[in-house]
Amino acid sequence: MILTMQPSVLVTRRIYPEAIEYLKQHAEVDYNPTDDILSPADLLARAKGKQAIVSQLVDKFTPGVIAQLGVRIIANVAVGFDNIDIPAATERGILVTNTPDVLTDTTADFAFALLMAAARRIVEAHEFVHAGKWERWTIDMLVGQDVHHRTLGIFGMGRIGQAMARRGKGFDMRVIYHDAQPANFDAEFASKEKVLRESDFISLHVPLTPETRHYIGEPELRMMKPTAILINTARGPVVDEAALARALKEGWIGGAGIDVFEREPAIDPDLLKCRTATLAPHIGSASVETRRGMSMIAVENAVAALEGRRPKTLLNPLAWEKVYARKEA
Ligand code: GLV
Numbered sequence: 001m002i003l004t005m006q007p008s009v010l011v012t013r014r015i016y017p018e019a020i021e022y023l024k025q026h027a028e029v030d031y032n033p034t035d036d037i038l039s040p041a042d043l044l045a046r047a048k049g050k051q052a053i054v055s056q057l058v059d060k061f062t063p064g065v066i067a068q069l070g071v072r073i074i075a076n077v078a079v080g081f082d083n084i085d086i087p088a089a090t091e092r093g094i095l096v097t098n099t100p101d102v103l104t105d106t107t108a109d110f111a112f113a114l115l116m117a118a119a120r121r122i123v124e125a126h127e128f129v130h131a132g133k134w135e136r137w138t139i140d141m142l143v144g145q146d147v148h149h150r151t152l153g154i155f156g157m158g159r160i161g162q163a164m165a166r167r168g169k170g171f172d173m174r175v176i177y178h179d180a181q182p183a184n185f186d187a188e189f190a191s192k193e194k195v196l197r198e199s200d201f202i203s204l205h206v207p208l209t210p211e212t213r214h215y216i217g218e219p220e221l222r223m224m225k226p227t228a229i230l231i232n233t234a235r236g237p238v239v240d241e242a243a244l245a246r247a248l249k250e251g252w253i254g255g256a257g258i259d260v261f262e263r264e265p266a267i268d269p270d271l272l273k274c275r276t277a278t279l280a281p282h283i284g285s286a287s288v289e290t291r292r293g294m295s296m297i298a299v300e301n302a303v304a305a306l307e308g309r310r311p312k313t314l315l316n317p318l319a320w321e322k323v324y325a326r327k328e329a
Contacts, residue, residue: 007051007306012038012059015077019054019295026303027052044068052302055083063088072323073305075298079103079160079285080235081315082208090316093323097301097311100159102293103285108163110284111203111233114257115152118229118278119201120144145200145227145254148172153199155192155215156206156234157183164203179206196223201231208235216240221247227254233284236261245270248277259284 008028011020014035023029030046032038037058038046044065047053052073055061061074061084073095074084081098089096117123121144128134128142152168154161154177162185165175175187176198182189195202202224206212216230217240224230230253232239241262247253248271255276261267264282271277285291301311308327310320 008049009052009054009302009306010043010046010050010071011054012043013056015054015056015298016292016295018292019299022296023054023299023302027306040065047071051306054298054302057083059083061085061089066092066094069094073097073302073311075301075305075311077294077298079107080207082235086316090319090322093319095305095311095319095323096315097298097313098315099294099297100313102297103290104159104163106287106290107160107233107284108167110259110280110286111160111164111205111231111257112167114231114233114259114278114280115201115203115229116147118231118255118257118276119147123278124275145229147201150174150200151176151198153177153190153195153202154187155179155195155202155204157185157187158205158207160233161203161205164205168201173201192220193223196220197225199228200225201229203231204234204238206234206238208237213237214240216244218243218246221252224253226251229253229255229257231257233259236264241268241271244268244277245274248274 006028008030009023011029011031014033020029020031043059047069050071052075053071054075054077057078057080063085066085066088071094074089075097076084077099079098079100081096084096086096121142125142148171150173152173152175154165154175157177157179165185165187168175176190176195177187178190178192178195206215215238221243244256245268248256257278259280260282297313301313304311308324314320
């Protein structure tokens with residue numbers, strides 16, 4: 001009898017159980033079933049001899065880490081992939097995948113929920129009622145801003161940006177946007193400055209890259225309307241958090257709905273003090289269906305790579321061409 005060795009996969013942190021079950025049908029699984037983050041040394045030690053890693057956005061794959069990996073694939077359970085140095089992975093012939101599409105509407109729902117919450121002061125209202133402070137109805141108790149018929153500005157008109165724009169249109173908003181290129185979407189493409197100056201609400205949907213780090217800083221915040229509300233469900237470092245705290249404290253803008261931070265889970269102490277900031281702990285894609293779906297897509301990508309198939313949501317086709325196309329030839 002010939003014994004064939006099963007491929008082996010490292011899952012760096014807890015994911016949905018059905019994803020682990022699926023993986024176990026195809027591979028040996030080294031599972032860290034906790035929410036603890038593996039140190040780079042532990043990550044490398046446990047990745048040794050494995051063919052795939054199922055990772056999360058808190059796992060950092062720097063060029064130094066990647067240089068020591070022998071895996072075929074890093075399957076990230078996230079749409080964002082700024083935690084992985086893609087050129088270094090491609091150079092080493094390591095496939096990298098993310099989990100797009102499944103979370104598009106879920107994340108846009110949450111961005112719009114933050115927009116509504118900040119505009120209509122829902123969190124303040126909730127705290128007010130729970131604190132037993134509601135004694136009588138008054139004409140201007142907890143008055144906020146209208147959302148309908150106002151201007152929604154979007155930076156980054158990709159999948160999630162467009163889903164946000166559709167929600168805005170559903171609320172009869174005027175939608176304007178800025179991106180590197182105009183998108184195939186029925187909304188006004190405008191300069192960055194025009195979006196900053198004319199929007200009542202600005203929602204960020206750009207990936208984190210060297211170009212988008214601090215894309216919104218003091219100059220941009222100062223260009224916004226004093227009533228404008230900034231929504232960030234993209235990545236924390238896209239916004240200069242200290243400048244945002246000052247902008248809210250000094251009234252350069254009217255409010256913010258922020259789900260992502262520069263040094264998660266730490267938050268700028270001045271931002272934490274701002275009552276006009278509605279804050280959430282990076283839960284944009286956090287619905288049961290979507291988080292389960294993200295877990296499944298990642299493990300399906302891992303298994304595809306183990307079986308020599310092209311993963312569905314491959315980020316670096318060059319790595320595929322380099323390693324697999326050569327083998328097929
Ligand atoms: C979450 O932030 C993701 O990138 O999926």
